[in-house]
Amino acid sequence: MIENKIAEYTAGITFEKLDANMIHIMKRNLLDSYAGILGSLRDADMISKFDSMTSIIPDENGISVWGIGRKAHAAEAIFMNTIMGRRSDLLNTYMSPNRMGASHPSDNISLVLSVADYLNKTGRDLLTYTYAAYQLVGIFADYYCPEKDGYDHDAQTLFYTPLIIGLIMGVSVDEMVESQRIAGMLGLVINQSAVGQITDWRHCTYASCAMRGMQSVVMARAGFKGALDIYGGEAGVDRFFPHAEFFMEPMPDISQVIFKRWPALVFCQTPIDVAIDISAKIEDVENIEKVRVQTYKMAIEEGALESAYQPGSRAGRTHSLPYCVATALAKKTIKYDYFDDNFLQKEKDVAGLIPKITVEEDKEMTRSYPGEAPCKIIVRLTDGNVVEADRRYPHGDPHDPLSDEEIENKAREYLGNFMKEKETGSIIERIWSLENETSIAWLVDPLKRRII
Numbered sequence: 001m002i003e004n005k006i007a008e009y010t011a012g013i014t015f016e017k018l019d020a021n022m023i024h025i026m027k028r029n030l031l032d033s034y035a036g037i038l039g040s041l042r043d044a045d046m047i048s049k050f051d052s053m054t055s056i057i058p059d060e061n062g063i064s065v066w067g068i069g070r071k072a073h074a075a076e077a078i079f080m081n082t083i084m085g086r087r088s089d090l091l092n093t094y095m096s097p098n099r100m101g102a103s104h105p106s107d108n109i110s111l112v113l114s115v116a117d118y119l120n121k122t123g124r125d126l127l128t129y130t131y132a133a134y135q136l137v138g139i140f141a142d143y144y145c146p147e148k149d150g151y152d153h154d155a156q157t158l159f160y161t162p163l164i165i166g167l168i169m170g171v172s173v174d175e176m177v178e179s180q181r182i183a184g185m186l187g188l189v190i191n192q193s194a195v196g197q198i199t200d201w202r203h204c205t206y207a208s209c210a211m212r213g214m215q216s217v218v219m220a221r222a223g224f225k226g227a228l229d230i231y232g233g234e235a236g237v238d239r240f241f242p243h244a245e246f247f248m249e250p251m252p253d254i255s256q257v258i259f260k261r262w263p264a265l266v267f268c269q270t271p272i273d274v275a276i277d278i279s280a281k282i283e284d285v286e287n288i289e290k291v292r293v294q295t296y297k298m299a300i301e302e303g304a305l306e307s308a309y310q311p312g313s314r315a316g317r318t319h320s321l322p323y324c325v326a327t328a329l330a331k332k333t334i335k336y337d338y339f340d341d342n343f344l345q346k347e348k349d350v351a352g353l354i355p356k357i358t359v360e361e362d363k364e365m366t367r368s369y370p371g372e373a374p375c376k377i378i379v380r381l382t383d384g385n386v387v388e389a390d391r392r393y394p395h396g397d398p399h400d401p402l403s404d405e406e407i408e409n410k411a412r413e414y415l416g417n418f419m420k421e422k423e424t425g426s427i428i429e430r431i432w433s434l435e436n437e438t439s440i441a442w443l444v445d446p447l448k449r450r451i452i
Helices: 002-011 020-040 044-056 074-083 107-118 123-143 153-169 173-185 205-222 266-279 297-303 314-318 321-331 348-356 363-368 404-415 421-432 441-448
Strands: 063-065 070-072 288-295 357-361 375-381 386-391
Touching: 002 123, 002 153, 002 173, 020 107, 020 123, 020 404, 020 421, 020 441, 044 070, 044 074, 063 074, 063 107, 063 441, 070 074, 074 107, 074 205, 107 123, 107 153, 107 205, 107 441, 123 153, 153 173, 153 205, 173 205, 266 288, 266 297, 266 321, 266 375, 266 386, 288 321, 288 348, 297 321, 297 357, 321 348, 321 357, 348 357, 357 363, 404 421, 421 441
Parallel strands: 288 357
Antiparallel strands: 063 070, 288 375, 375 386
16 A cells, blocks of 8 residues: 555655765755745734734643744644745745646745754754655655646645654654544645635645644554555545556656745746846836736646736735736846735836736647746837747756855845844854754744744
8 A cells, every 4th residue: 555655665764865965955955945934934914823823722832833932732833834834935846747746845844843843853853854855745746636636736745744744753654654544534635725816825735734744643643543545545545636657656856846036936937037037128117018928838827817917815926927027027026025915006017017918828838848947028118119038947947056055145035034144144054064963943943033
């Protein structure tokens, strides 16, 4: 059964199996994801919800909730903290080379940090758990495609978060098996938050699975048993999700994870880059008459349907290709606060550009995806001149990767909102030598500070 196979694989992951190159890759991902978490802490409204939630049923023996300086029941704390891994939309992306699925490996950094800190783990442990999480993300993305049958792409997360938590908690292989079975019986995640009017629950779908992942591990340790053959059984998960022929064959190449430069949907990254390229050639956006965006089908389905032209939430705006292109053209960059609720009221140039944008499929680009993530933008000006630019990949794709220095600069930008330059520099330096750290308190403690 798959649950046995994947549990045995996960339990066998150790630090000694990571070579120097993989350790460096994990450090890059940890630093990049840590920056994204700090970016999310700028969201005072979300943090205030955490404050309210933890005050309803306090739990001083629980896990620390980031941003409020208080603890909560383990499952609830995991739910809140893992939202912070996604809220800024700076999370990275793994695209299955077999065109099955996609997922966000960096979602798991918040989970790993929360549980590893609670159990006083070391830097070597953190690198090991991060590697395990990334491998599991790739394995499930290569096997399942939940969205094709109306489930959220995070639906598969329900099954690998118990494995990550189980590895950190040191549970037995049998308990890892049962935690998957129990998680499956807690219910699958539907895709309603990603269709029609996108709401901020879009940033909570992984978190809801991680919360249930924690519950399932606790239940398994307590002796509860789930349903046998949770994947391949008569009413198992394989009945609901389209899936590949083989599981864990071949193993994923997690060095191919896509990093984001911009706090927006992965499918908006290339259009943003291209729009910024074009913006340097346009003196005044008032002179723009029409904008044509040509890209691949998946980018349109994920970021340019009708509701994308009038997004009503932060998640809706970060997932709107027209909104991102208009903002990049007008502002010549993208920043976190450009997705705030009142941004369009202040920035009339951006608001005026959105209706001028059309997004159309280029079939050749569709055929090239996911090997490429291409986009071409053609801007017609009021004087009749035309300005255009194109890219095959966003900067951050493995074909055009972010350098270590660029990841550091990204971290400095977002860490700098909450700590002094000296502390920021120290954290960055210590992440690069994480295997030598006997504790990770220095990394997690800044997240626990009360900021509202």
